Amino acid sequence: xxxxxxxxxxxxxxxxxxxxxxxxxxxxxxxxxxxxxxxxxxxxxxxxxxxxxxxxxxxxxxxxxxxxxxxxxxxxxxxxxxxxxxxxxxxxxxxxxxxxxxxxxxxxxxxxxxxxxxxxxxxxxxxxxxxxxxxxxxxxxxxxxxxxxxxxxxxxxxxxxxxxxxxxxxxxxxxxxxxxxxxxxxxxxxxxxxxxxxxxxxxxxxxxxxxxxxxxxxxxxxxxxxxxxxxxxxxxxxxxxxxxxxxxxxxxxxxxxxxxxxxxxxxxxxxxxxxxxxxxxxxxxxxxxxxxxxxxxxxxxxxxxxxxxxxxxxxxxxxxxxxxxxxxxxxxxxxxxxxxxxxxxxxxxxxxxxxxxxxxxxxxxxxxxxxxxxxxxxxxxxxxxxxxxxxxxxxxxxxxxxxxxxxxxxxxxxxxxxxxxxxxxxxxxxxxxxxxxxxxxxxxxxxxxxxxxxxxxxxxxxxxxxxxxxxxxxxxxxxxxxxxxxxxxxxxxxxxxxxxxxxxxxxxxxxxxxxxxxxxxxxxxxxxxxxxxxxxxxxxxxxxxxxxxxxxxxxxxxxxxxxxxxxxx
RNA sequence: GGCGAGGUAGCUCAGCUGGUUAGAGCGCACGACUCAUAAUCGUGAGGUCGAGAGUUCAAGUCUCUCCCUCGCCA
Numbered sequence: 347x348x349x350x351x352x353x354x355x356x357x358x359x360x361x362x363x364x365x366x367x368x369x370x371x372x373x374x375x376x377x378x379x380x381x382x383x384x385x386x387x388x389x390x391x392x393x394x395x396x397x398x399x400x401x402x403x404x405x406x407x408x409x410x411x412x413x414x415x416x417x418x419x420x421x422x423x424x425x426x427x428x429x430x431x432x433x434x435x436x437x438x439x440x441x442x443x444x445x446x447x448x449x450x451x452x453x454x455x456x457x458x459x460x461x462x463x464x465x466x467x468x469x470x471x472x473x474x475x476x477x478x479x480x481x482x483x484x485x486x487x488x489x490x491x492x493x494x495x496x497x498x499x500x501x502x503x504x505x506x507x508x509x510x511x512x513x514x515x516x517x518x519x520x521x522x523x524x525x526x527x528x529x530x531x532x533x534x535x536x537x538x539x540x541x542x543x544x545x546x547x548x549x550x551x552x553x554x555x556x557x558x559x560x561x562x563x564x565x566x567x568x569x570x571x572x573x574x575x576x577x578x579x580x581x582x583x584x585x586x587x588x589x590x591x592x593x594x595x596x597x598x599x600x601x602x603x604x605x606x607x608x609x610x611x612x613x614x615x616x617x618x619x620x621x622x623x624x625x626x627x628x629x630x631x632x633x634x635x636x637x638x639x640x641x642x643x644x645x646x647x648x649x650x651x652x653x654x655x656x657x658x659x660x661x662x663x664x665x666x667x668x669x670x671x672x673x674x675x676x677x678x679x680x681x682x683x684x685x686x687x688x689x690x691x692x693x694x695x696x697x698x699x700x701x702x703x704x705x706x707x708x709x710x711x712x713x714x715x716x717x718x719x720x721x722x723x724x725x726x727x728x729x730x731x732x733x734x735x736x737x738x739x740x741x742x743x744x745x746x747x748x749x750x751x752x753x754x755x756x757x758x759x760x761x762x763x764x765x766x767x768x769x770x771x772x773x774x775x776x777x778x779x780x781x782x783x784x785x786x787x788x789x790x791x792x793x794x795x796x797x798x799x800x801x802x803x804x805x806x807x808x809x810x811x812x813x814x815x816x817x818x819x820x821x822x823x824x825x826x827x828x829x830x831x832x833x834x835x836x837x838x839x840x841x842x843x844x845x846x847x848x849x850x851x852x853x854x855x856x857x858x859x860x861x862x863x864x865x866x867x868x869x870x871x872x873x874x875x876x877x878x879x880x881x882x883x884x885x886x887x888x889x890x891x892x893x894x895x896x897x898x899x900x901x902x903x904x905x906x907x908x909x910x911x912x913x914x915x
Numbered sequence: 916g917g918c919g920a921g922g923u924a925g926c927u928c929a930g931c932u933g934g935u936u937a938g939a940g941c942g943c944a945c946g947a948c949u950c951a952u953a954a955u956c957g958u959g960a961g962g963u964c965g966a967g968a969g970u971u972c973a974a975g976u977c978u979c980u981c982c983c984u985c986g987c988c989a
Contacts, residue, residue, distance in 0.1 A: 559920090566918085648920090649987080679920080680986075687986085716940095721928080722921060723985065730927065733941060741954055749951030756950085796928080800940070807955095814956040819949070833950095894952060 349388045349639055351630050351670070352379050353612045355646040356396040356441065359420045360405050362427050364688045364697045365726065366681035369714040374676065374795055375645035376433045377715055380849040381790045384871040390630055394439035394615040395421050398584040399604035400481055404521065413583045417442060427698040431707040432852050437622070439615025441607055446614025450585045450607040454535070454577070456665045462538045470532050470580065471499070471511045475524035479532060479580035484521055487514030532580055533596050535587065539572040542660050549659060555674045559648065564655035572656065577606040609658035634668040643674040651677050676793045679719040683912065684727055694912040704907065708851040709735055709896070715850050716799035728908050732899040743806045743843065744895040747858055750813065750836045751891035757822055758833060764885045766831025768877070775812045775835065776876035779842065782808060783872055786846055802846050809839050837862065837889060838880045842872045854895050861892045
């Protein structure tokens with residue numbers, strides 16, 4: 347039994363995520379976690395909300411809440427949305443939790459002890475009325491080059507030139523609109539990434555199980571040269587800066603930059619898990635305490651690759667402590683909305699909570715897995731969604747379950763029928779099944795989710811092909827025993843169809859397995875000899891048709907949803 | 916403007932280090948079947964692999980130029 351640590355990129359606290367965020371990290375991480383669990387491995391799937399930073403502070407102010415209240419509320423909302431999609435994380439933690447605060451301070455102090463952190467003096471715009479320093483992009487004013495009146499402190503959106511906040515004429519705070527600004531000196535801690543460049547490059551060189559996309563992004567950053575980065579900010583909301591465990595002098599009103607503490611949140615959330623469940627978090631993260639046999643797999647969108655291959659490793663490796671680093675890494679491209687960006691303001695796209703109001707999580711899970719943005723960006727369209735759901739889920743899988751269970755109910759009293767002998771058709775099914783299972787398993791192992799879904803669909807279709815050969819409805823008229831072996835085999839095969847579906851559509855798979863009376867302990871990936879798997883159901887066991895598994899998406903639905911959420915034209 | 920990804924059947928996409936008649940699913944056409952959610956199964960028609968040039972015995976697969984799309988950055 348292998349031990350597999352899985353993390354998915356942390357969703358930012360600022361509101362429910364849209365389907366693209368789900369498809370690009372949390373969902374595939376979950377599918378992979380579920381697959382490895384049904385394979386019998388010891389899996390720890392960790393996720394958390396990324397809660398610090400200026401956007402959270404501002405959103406809280408807009409909502410008229412304290413940042414803590416705001417984050418509490420948003421965390422619960424995101425947790426519920428995740429539950430609605432059956433995301434099976436072992437822990438859904440928070441970067442604002444105490445364990446993460448402790449760890450973040452620990453890393454900073456260790457890095458400083460290694461000579462990798464130093465204080466530097468900076469000049470920054472302070473808003474007297476807001477009583478705070480302003481991040482560059484929260485200072486606006488008139489561009490000195492083109493006269494554009496709403497240029498940002500880091501760049502002018504009109505002429506595109508790079509700016510310093512002090513370049514702006516008539517500067518004002520984007521937060522309050524106040525013009526009562528001044529430039530003040532402020533000290534910040536800098537992480538000396540330039541000193542770690544060689545070490546990180548060696549580490550990247552040694553990482554064999556990364557896809558080419560990840561490696562090329564990492565090398566691109568390294569080739570351009572790492573820069574020392576400021577890891578503190580003049581904010582109230584965040585991890586307090588300490589020295590020897592006490593507030594650091596001159597940093598009483600500063601916190602660590604969200605960039606620095608967020609990835610540490612993977613570890614922090616694991617500590618939260620351990621505290622809640624009595625688990626041993628160090629056995630997952632410390633190679634000196636048992637984590638040397640752990641395989642660590644990260645899931646993320648392509649925008650996050652640099653942080654996971656360069657920035658976070660700088661923190662981890664720089665500590666020179668025996669922390670577990672990533673082994674396998676899976677990066678996703680974007681899910682687009684009809685080829686363009688998801689956009690709230692332009693009513694283009696669906697958010698996680700809205701999606702669940704339309705249809706159960708399994709529908710979305712199937713679509714977003716079968717159409718995962720793996721090789722390149724993938725487009726969501728209602729028409730494609732409708733096509734995949736109706737064909738794969740309703741017609742191929744759902745209808746199979748319904749047709750055979752109802753036939754069995756009317757002809758064999760709803761029990762697994764006795765009689766008939768294993769023959770040519772059953773041999774054929776067993777052979778095909780063996781090949782397909784092998785392929786599906788390999789695709790899951792390789793984290794090739796589109797291909798895995800495609801193979802699962804083929805496994806489902808194989809059931810219908812078998813029925814066409816076995817044609818129990820015809821044989822029943824002249825030879826009920828010959829019909830019985832067909833029905834019995836079809837029922838047994840249905841357990842295989844459901845078990846391979848467990849990672850992707852866990853609820854529908856469970857409904858099918860419930861109908862067949864399959865014990866929890868048997869709800870695992872189908873392995874072993876085909877014939878024994880196809881003859882496992884006890885003769886005489888009652889099997890009842892469930893409610894319709896998947897209802898079809900009608901053209902009228904597509905029209906209505908396109909109207910509400912955007913679509914073609 | 917710079918960088919990155921990509922342009923393969925009507926649609927969505929596979930095609931690793933170049934090598935027999937370029938593949939899948941959907942859609943479409945025809946046929947079969949009737950147990951089933953007008954479902955299923957089978958057969959078939961569809962592509963000068965964005966354009967042009969080059970390297971090679973051999974290129975969708977390498978090189979160069981150009982066109983187009985998307986994203987990121989400055």
